[in-house]
Amino acid sequence: MILRTLSLAVIALTLGGCRGWLVEEPQSFFTPDDFPTTEADLKIALGGIDDWYTGGQSQAYFHRGWPMITEVPSDQTVAQSASDSRYAQDSYTLNASNEWLWRVWRQIYGAINQANVLIARIPQMDQVSQSVRDRYLGAVKFHRAFNHFNAVRVWGSVPLMMRPTAEFATATQITRAPTAEIYDSIARDLADAATLLPLRWPDSSTPDDGRPTRGAATAMLADVYLNMSGAIVQQNHWAEAAAAAKAVIDSKAYTLVPNFADLWLIKNKNGPEHIYSIQFGGLKRNLFTSQSRPSGIGVESGINYWYSTPDFMATFSDSDARKKTTFLTQVTVGTTTYRYDTLPGFFGDKRPRFPKPMPYYGKFYDANGSIANNNGRTDLNWPIYRYADVLLMFAEAENEANGPTPDAYGAINQVRARAKLAPLAGLSQDQFRDSVHRERSWELAFESKRLFDLKRWGSFYAVLSQDPVAKIGLQPFMVFLPIPQREIDLDPGLGQNTGW
Numbered sequence: 001m002i003l004r005t006l007s008l009a010v011i012a013l014t015l016g017g018c019r020g021w022l023v024e025e026p027q028s029f030f031t032p033d034d035f036p037t038t039e040a041d042l043k044i045a046l047g048g049i050d051d052w053y054t055g056g057q058s059q060a061y062f063h064r065g066w067p068m069i070t071e072v073p074s075d076q077t078v079a080q081s082a083s084d085s086r087y088a089q090d091s092y093t094l095n096a097s098n099e100w101l102w103r104v105w106r107q108i109y110g111a112i113n114q115a116n117v118l119i120a121r122i123p124q125m126d127q128v129s130q131s132v133r134d135r136y137l138g139a140v141k142f143h144r145a146f147n148h149f150n151a152v153r154v155w156g157s158v159p160l161m162m163r164p165t166a167e168f169a170t171a172t173q174i175t176r177a178p179t180a181e182i183y184d185s186i187a188r189d190l191a192d193a194a195t196l197l198p199l200r201w202p203d204s205s206t207p208d209d210g211r212p213t214r215g216a217a218t219a220m221l222a223d224v225y226l227n228m229s230g231a232i233v234q235q236n237h238w239a240e241a242a243a244a245a246k247a248v249i250d251s252k253a254y255t256l257v258p259n260f261a262d263l264w265l266i267k268n269k270n271g272p273e274h275i276y277s278i279q280f281g282g283l284k285r286n287l288f289t290s291q292s293r294p295s296g297i298g299v300e301s302g303i304n305y306w307y308s309t310p311d312f313m314a315t316f317s318d319s320d321a322r323k324k325t326t327f328l329t330q331v332t333v334g335t336t337t338y339r340y341d342t343l344p345g346f347f348g349d350k351r352p353r354f355p356k357p358m359p360y361y362g363k364f365y366d367a368n369g370s371i372a373n374n375n376g377r378t379d380l381n382w383p384i385y386r387y388a389d390v391l392l393m394f395a396e397a398e399n400e401a402n403g404p405t406p407d408a409y410g411a412i413n414q415v416r417a418r419a420k421l422a423p424l425a426g427l428s429q430d431q432f433r434d435s436v437h438r439e440r441s442w443e444l445a446f447e448s449k450r451l452f453d454l455k456r457w458g459s460f461y462a463v464l465s466q467d468p469v470a471k472i473g474l475q476p477f478m479v480f481l482p483i484p485q486r487e488i489d490l491d492p493g494l495g496q497n498t499g500w
Helices: 008-013 039-054 065-070 085-091 099-124 130-155 179-196 214-229 238-250 260-264 310-314 387-402 406-418 429-443 450-457 460-464 485-490
Strands: 274-278 330-333 336-339 382-386
Touching (some): 039 099, 065 085, 099 130, 179 214, 214 450, 387 406
Antiparallel strands (some): 274 382
16 A cells, blocks of 8 residues: 655645545655644644545545445445346455456545544644634544444455655555554544534534534544444453544534434535534535436436335334435436335336336435536535434443443433334344334435445345345455555555455
């Protein structure tokens, strides 16, 4: 793996389009010592990290790459294609040269390296106040943790990058750290971030405006502790996970949006339920929202890259208020109504590949009628953490630590109440566990949560081996994807994950 560290002075000039920071041929290495200097500089540099998420070539991260490797391979999504790199992800017939592996890896480690440059620089700044330094140091520690967390959940043992890569020799001699060590580092970064960050940035009108906050760091810390407690790391941090989630709840900074459907409207993004979201808008529009739309539905047509399954839709009760919003089953354009399961406009017909009509995503459908005018892109954000997720994390962790306590019931039943479902009561610990697992699958569908849940629950292979597409190539070792072959070619010391 070769990482090229650009000076932050260059970062300031390239905010609008960072490209290729994890590259094959290093050109030069810089040691930043005079940028950033002011708070305005810090804002520019922090925005440069965001550009790794929404910029880059080929929509590599949250435009398309992240759902490509974390959502398409799940049992809730099916790739439309039956022959390309999307199909390889969906059917587990991919190899280490799959393009989406190295594209996402490049963005992850580019963001980490930029965070490391800032972490080294911020304490040296003497022209801004301590409170400003603290906020930005907390933010960049959050970003370093966020990207290590994404990497370790996808690949397992990965390089743990805790300082800027500033020399060619060290950049080509990087090894992977043990998974438990990576999680420990992530937890430390997030604990620091939660201390340093505000609940809301002073110039923000909403808790979530795309900049990391105390709530975002603490929510992710709860998630990290859940993963550390699960089948992969097998440490007992349930109590810490519950405490972190409870801290977010007790902050009173977030509430559930009363109507689940309102969460997915562009006009409501960064609302009271959103804790941390990848921001799209203006020149950085979201392509993923169009890729999960059917084609052939007039001006509302999308790219038709993937859809969901009737089996997953059938797990929802008809009384569940989330069902109609989660799945796209009909679209009205002018005087024409297109349906997923009947003519005219039979957009769910996938015969002969699948015998039943296939519903599409409904969550990300909103485009204010303008999708055809914006190159198939929308201004809808990509949710990373929202309050319902925190309530379910708390319910799960509290049950594992102490059994189904009144607080655990209170958390899950808030989510169920919004869905118009009856409250849970009188369950054993095992029954409550199963209920939380089901609730997460319904509440968080298509938000790139499912695969990671299956991994930490220890049910990855058992569930996906029953999926009609995943079972084509699935093997038990595939709980972690292969290290990109490009990176191994550059640094053979990385090695490959078992089985690949």
